[in-house]
Amino acid sequence: MKNTRYRSIIIYIVVCFFFAGIGFFLFEFITNSRQWAFSPVNRHLSEGNMSGGKILDTNNIILAQTLDGKRIYNEKEDIRKAMLHAVGDGSVLIPTSVQSRYNSELFGYNPVIGFGAPHVFDINQNIKLTLDSEICARVSKNFKDKKGAALAYNYLTGEVLCMVSLPTYDVNSRPTLDENIKDKYEGMYINRAISSSFTPGSIFKIFTTAAALDLIPDVEKRTFECKKVKIIDGEKVACMSSHGKINLKDAMSKSCDIVFSDIAIELGKEKMKSKMEEYGLNAPEYFDGMQVISSSYDVNDASKAELGWSGIGQSKDKVSPLYMLKVMGAIANKGIHVEPFIVKSVFTDSSGEYHNNSKNLSKRMFSETTAESLKEIMRYTMKNQYKDSMFGGIQMCAKTGTAEVGEDKLPHGWMVGFSYDKTFPVAFSVIVENGDFGIKSAGPIAADMIKEFHSAFKAGKYEKK
Numbered sequence: 432m433k434n435t436r437y438r439s440i441i442i443y444i445v446v447c448f449f450f451a452g453i454g455f456f457l458f459e460f461i462t463n464s465r466q467w468a469f470s471p472v473n474r475h476l477s478e479g480n481m482s483g484g485k486i487l488d489t490n491n492i493i494l495a496q497t498l499d500g501k502r503i504y505n506e507k508e509d510i511r512k513a514m515l516h517a518v519g520d521g522s523v524l525i526p527t528s529v530q531s532r533y534n535s536e537l538f539g540y541n542p543v544i545g546f547g548a549p550h551v552f553d554i555n556q557n558i559k560l561t562l563d564s565e566i567c568a569r570v571s572k573n574f575k576d577k578k579g580a581a582l583a584y585n586y587l588t589g590e591v592l593c594m595v596s597l598p599t600y601d602v603n604s605r606p607t608l609d610e611n612i613k614d615k616y617e618g619m620y621i622n623r624a625i626s627s628s629f630t631p632g633s634i635f636k637i638f639t640t641a642a643a644l645d646l647i648p649d650v651e652k653r654t655f656e657c658k659k660v661k662i663i664d665g666e667k668v669a670c671m672s673s674h675g676k677i678n679l680k681d682a683m684s685k686s687c688d689i690v691f692s693d694i695a696i697e698l699g700k701e702k703m704k705s706k707m708e709e710y711g712l713n714a715p716e717y718f719d720g721m722q723v724i725s726s727s728y729d730v731n732d733a734s735k736a737e738l739g740w741s742g743i744g745q746s747k748d749k750v751s752p753l754y755m756l757k758v759m760g761a762i763a764n765k766g767i768h769v770e771p772f773i774v775k776s777v778f779t780d781s782s783g784e785y786h787n788n789s790k791n792l793s794k795r796m797f798s799e800t801t802a803e804s805l806k807e808i809m810r811y812t813m814k815n816q817y818k819d820s821m822f823g824g825i826q827m828c829a830k831t832g833t834a835e836v837g838e839d840k841l842p843h844g845w846m847v848g849f850s851y852d853k854t855f856p857v858a859f860s861v862i863v864e865n866g867d868f869g870i871k872s873a874g875p876i877a878a879d880m881i882k883e884f885h886s887a888f889k890a891g892k893y894e895k896k
């Protein structure tokens with residue numbers, strides 16, 4: 432009797448484990464089968480002769496489609512290269528691309544049917560992007576052989592109109608491993624617009640100005656002084672020239688280093704850090720639901736002079752082109768940015784109906800009064816320093832940056848800004864790595880891009896789409 436009881440208990444336990452195992456498997460299968468199917472080790476399943484949905488740009492130009500079981504990209508090489516990081520190349524090498532992230536929508540995996548469901552099931556979905564591929568191609572070409580990134584978006588709706596990253600390559604002839612290790616293609620799988628952060632240089636003065644506006648009463652009425660060089664505890668902070676007595680808005684337009692170094696030192700580490708974090712530095716950054724690189728501000732171990740350098744975008748400061756785009760959107764929008772997105776809609780051939788899947792995670796970065804003051808200071812900088820003729824007379828607000836990155840290398844050139852006129856609600860962020868002065872390197876790329884979008888807006892190109 433005793434033996435029998437023990438045996439039945441053991442059988443019960445075994446049976447319990449058996450059903451628990453099946454339950455666990457079913458749970459995993461239901462929740463994870465998509466990821467299994469699309470995981471790199473099972474790539475042979477998803478890259479075979481299966482059909483896939485189309486990827487379109489904002490003007491319905493086909494960027495990728497499947498014809499006779501083969502993935503075909505746009506017929507123009509310029510467009511293929513410019514759209515590489517947004518669209519992807521069909522491999523797992525660009526994980527931030529739409530083809531990697533929306534593969535179950537595009538390639539129609541279903542846990543019951545698996546891949547390759549008959550076309551009548553209408554499982555493959557198409558994706559329409561917000562990007563203008565023709566303007567992206569033009570912007571990408573303007574980088575010539577330089578590396579960097581350019582972004583532009585509608586700061587009222589969040590639609591990203593341009594997103595390019597350099598270096599890039601043609602999806603129809605991916606560089607070989609030998610070519611890949613050469614400097615020319617270094618980091619070619621990385622979408623620098625969202626996945627890289629860089630030393631900001633003088634574009635960071637926007638944040639130091641914001642902190643000054645928030646914390647120093649009547650700072651706009653104050654007179655500062657720049658004597659070109661300042662020695663702080665034996666360390667040097669130097670300006671491009673001797674600006675003499677100068678107010679805040681002229682310090683911004685002439686990009687005086689001494690004034691912004693002085694402001695950072697006056698506010699001190701604690702206040703600078705807490706203000707920078709309020710503006711979104713040191714926080715997780717997201718784009719279209721995926722986590723991307725954060726921008727950072729770290730003065731924990733900084734000397735007094737280094738704290739000064741942190742106020743002018745040097746030291747350990749790092750910002751991403753995407754974050755700078757959001758900051759421009761926030762200043763243009765009374766302190767709250769509209770979250771940028773690139774997927775306009777996901778739809779099937781038969782539904783014909785577009786579903787906008789944009790997620791608006793708008794957040795306040797600056798107080799309304801600080802944003803309004805920053806806008807006016809950046810408008811003043813544009814008018815007095817760069818001149819409206821640079822953008823063909825379009826009223827813009829902007830700031831350039833030239834970020835020192837080491838003795839033997841040319842500095843990174845930046846230009847960030849936005850339109851002052853809300854009937855043309857576009858903000859931009861451009862960086863040219865080792866491009867030299869921002870006004871010379873990023874400036875012409877930004878100006879050409881903005882003029883193109885201005886013509887497109889005036890022609891009503893993005894309406895009713």
Ligand SMILES: [Zn+2]
Pocket residue numbers: 657658659670671672673674675686687688689690
């Ligand atoms: Zn100065």
